[in-house]
Each structure stands twice: as structure tokens, then as C-alpha cells.
Amino acid sequence: MGQIELTCGDILALRGDALVCPAHKHLIRGRGLSAQVYERGGAALAAACELQPECAVGEARITRAYGLPVKYILHTVTPQWSSGDQWGAQAVVQLRRCYESVLALARQKKLKKLLFPALGAGTNRFPHEIAAHQALEVLHEHSGDFDRLTVCLHTPTALSDWRRVEKRFFGD
Template identity: 75%
Template sequence: MTQIDLTWGNILTLRGDALVCPAHKHLIRGRGLSAQVYTRGGEELAAQCQKQPECAVGEARLTKAYHLSVDYLLHTVTPQWSSGDQWGAQAIGQLRRCYESVLHLAQERGLKRILFPALGAGTNRFPHTIAAHQALEVLNENFEQFEQITVCLHSPTALGEWKKVERRFFTV
């Protein structure tokens, strides 16, 4: 049975079929996790990313995962959180589409074990409670199509926030 595993640590040390990488629309090296992925992926990853078409916010692209502990990278461009102003609802919808696009592409390619970071909650500043709610809603709607879905947070505090959202909204 598939489960959604919430954990914390270094996502780059975990094993799976694919790692979800927050991306820039041109699939160039970004900040945070993206920078770490590009450092490990090296020239081969950069060269393959250059050949990819532009990726709009909420879309996903697939590349090989050179020199990483997974076979593939699922790149997705996450929206910037704007402090819940008039564009906040649009950003939340775009974040949701990131998860949907990644899962659709993973399913299309037959990938069964997917590693997610907290999309949008890093350098793009989404509050963890909002990011967790959107992520867990989409992941719970789709988890039966996968063997394992892991969400790896960067700290015990972030993990605690995600577990609170999970208990409040997604535990029967």
C-alpha cells in the first residue's frame, strides 16, 4: 500500500525513482535545493536542461539525474509567495498545479517512488502551513498511483508544521 511519508533531513541522500526539483523557467541553476541539485548534477545536467523548452509556473519537465541518488529529476517552477495579498489565491493555485503536473509526468513515465521537497516553502517563502495543505491535498488525491511518496522537509520545525496540517485535515 502506498503511503505519504513526511520526514526531515537531506533529500539528496534519499533513494527513489525521481526527485522533484524547484526550478527556474529556463531550467538553470537556482537557489536552495536547486543549486545543490545542479552542483551534483554537473555539466551533464546543465547541458540536458539547456535543451528543454521553457517551463511556466506550475508546469513540470523531466531530465536524467546525473550523479544523484535517483534516476530522474522532475523540475517544476514554483510561484513566489506574496504575503497573501491580492495575488495570494493565484499563487496557491499555481503551487497546487506544480504538484499535479509533477505527479502527472511521473505517472506518464512510470515512476513509482517520488521524493518531494516542500515546494514553494523555501526561497519562494510560502508559509509551511499553506504549502503543506496544498501538497497534502494533491498527494492524498493521487497517492494510490504510486508505491511511495516522500516529502522531505529541511528541519524538525517544518516537519512539525506539516504533521499538524496532516493531522488536522487529512487523518481520519
């Protein structure tokens, strides 16, 4: 069974086969981590993204990782959290689908070491506890197909939230 690692820091400084990047449906530069990835990837990444078909919420696309310490970028369009209103359940299902799509694409490309941010919990405002539960459920289910799945959180508070969810639902 592969290892799931929760850490805190700069995801762009970590090494692996692929970095998972929250994306816009047209794979154009977004905000947050997406903006940082596009800045490092430069014109070559922008050109590669232009060749990709539109990416719906929950789907994933792959490009080379120009200028980053990984081989590939797995782009996925995350849903917007709607504060738990009547569309909240749909957003949770879509977030789960992001992880499933990324892992399916990574398996297809035989990638073994993946780096994940807290998908949906940045500019799309998912509460970390909800994002963590969905992510960890999918990652634990598929961890045997990978050597290492690293979730890199942006703050110590987020890391604490994710560790608490992992302990509560998935043990130590």
C-alpha cells in the same frame, strides 16, 4: 493506496525513482535545493536542461539525474509567495498545479517512488502550513498511483508543521 511519508533531513541522500526540484523557468541553476542539485548533476545536467523548453510556473519537465541517487529529476517552477495579498490566491493555485504537473509526468513515465521538498516554502517563502495543505491534498488524492511519495523537510519545525496539517485535514 501508496504511502505518503513525511520526514526531515537531506533529500539528496534519499533514494527513489525521481527527485522533485524547484526550478527556474529556463531550467538554469537556481538557489537552495536547485543549486545543490545542479552542483551534483554538473555539466551533464546543465546540458540536459538546455534542451528542455521553457517551463512556466506550475508546469514540470523531466531530465535524467546525473550524479544523484535517483534516476530522474522532475523540475517544476514554483510561484513566489506574495504575503497573502490580492495575488495570494493565484499563487496557491499555481503551487497546487506544480504538484499535479509533477505527478502527471511521473505517471506518464511510470515512476513509483517520488521525493518532494516543501515546494514553494524555501526561497519562494510560502508559509509551511499553506504549502503543506496544498501539497498533501494533491498527494493524498493521487497516492494510489504511486508506491511511495516522500516529502523531505529541511527542519524539524517544518516537519512538525506538515504533520500538524496532515493530522488536522487528513487524519492520522
